[in-house]
Amino acid sequence: MLLPPTPHRQHAVDAVLSFLEDNNQATAAAARNFVARVLELAIHDISLDSNAELSQEQIDKLLPLLQRLQTGEPLAYVEGSVGFYKHDFVIDPRALIPRADSEVVVELCLENLNSNSHLRLLDVGAGSGCLIISLLSELPHAEGVAIDIEGEALELAALNAKTIGVDQRLQLLNSDCLVELDPSDMFDLIVSNPPYITHGEELGPSVAEYEPHSALFVTDGDAMQFYRRIMIEAKAHLLPKAVLVFEIGANRQDDLALAAGECGYQVLEQREDMCSVVRAISLQLIA
């Protein structure tokens, strides 16, 4: 039974929490936020009045969502949105769920850009659009192109761009890496969080089961497959002094530095995420 016969608000939070993978503070907060959103309550209403009984209408709203969580479906897909950087992004299985780890990628990009300039930005493998849309919302004079090989992911990016108010400055392009890009299109910054998981690498069960495999896995067994392709294809599209910023998997910084050198780039900076894992790397073409 997902809820006791006369459930109250804390029972709902406990039920959500029991389906999240690790019961630490962050997931307790996530469970409370989720229940508050579903029941259309303020978060403090959950904490302060946790013994208030749920109405039948509230139970009817919650039960199908609890059933989805019970199967292991990620909270963000069940909720239909996720907070990333400064905005809520609509999310569903058409795209990878934006990760808090990726926020350092946005920060590293912003530190390499002058917010007053007219800038052109490119995101390769944009998925939900969380990276390029966060950048455009911080840089009012910038325009961007979001590339993805999955048309469905671009539909989600279009929805997020419109909701967050940057759709007039974002072009969506269905392309295999940079192949379909206009040869004359040049950029001040190219960002990418490409697929980097090799088959056989450990992934959480809900990741492997629910998130799109084309967003996660390389296709040739080489974790650097997409980084190399993007570095090579980007060369024709980088303005002088342009920067390339990549998200990388844990402990991949040496592999990327090696691949970058082979492709004619130098590492400018590495940035750690909140778990002290090097997560973002900026590169520039060697002159």
Ligand SMILES: C[S@@+](CC[C@H](N)C(=O)[O-])C[C@H]1O[C@@H](n2cnc3c(N)ncnc32)[C@H](O)[C@@H]1O
């Ligand atoms: C790791 S996800 C990143 C999504 C989003 N940028 C983020 O950080 O949450 C990688 C994305 O690359 C896209 N992708 C995979 N292969 C691609 C290719 N050959 N060309 C363009 N995009 C590709 C996937 O569809 C997916 O949206």
